[in-house]
Amino acid sequence: MRKPCCDKEGTNKGAWSKQEDQKLIDYIRNHGEGCWRSLPKAAGLDRCGKSCRLRWINYLRPDIKRGNFGQDEEDLIIKLHALLGNRWSLIAGRLPGRTDNEVKNYWNSHIRRKLISMGIDPNNHRLNQIPSRPQPKCDVSAAATSSESMNNERKPLKSFGKIDRPVSDGASSSLEDEMPGSLDLNLDLTIAFPSSPPVTLVEEKRQSSKSTGTREILLESEPAPTLILF
DNA sequence: AACTTATTCAACCGCGACTTT
């Protein structure tokens, strides 16, 4: 059988030194990404492959955009979070140059607090005080499109191809009933599935969107199925 | 200036899905 990914004994941990960074950069420049297990040894690094991967993806990759998030990026994160929940890698995938870790951190340190201060539950994007329902300054209209899939207690969907957790579960109807006509997403989001989504999801989507008519969810079990939200 | 508290963010951990043997 195979050897374990990395023996935890005798590998460096904690912050990366400049030398380590340089070794990793040099190695990946010459050999490309991949095979993280064997990379540390080949690159002369005393690190776990997992740690190398993380360092590269979150910090060293040349296409990483550093610095503050723009308002458009923030809006997009909110909208995508409303749709996808805490699937940071998917959200980051829509933000060029941003990493899942960065998006996650930004959400937890900035956006989350901002939504709370506006009386919006960041977990489900619902207003806490339903009766008055003030219009938030920030574009959180997507929040209203959210469903219970935002609930942090839900089981995470690990494989997108498998869709054992829908992008919005069927339980979303209660929310949509509550927030009719506030679904101005203005978001052209297309997610390509690696494989056809199960029919159950399609049916679920149709059922939940049927009642409201406020959101178009297109999920086709066709060769290149996409999820399109408006 | 010194201390405390809050915030940020890089890195680690554990788990589940996928792949390989």
Added chain:
DNA sequence: TAAAGTCGCGGTTGAATAAGT
């Protein structure tokens, strides 16, 4: 087909820094 390895993800932690007192 089962078991073990690998990879990627989300949650969490903790050190560094900033802000407040």
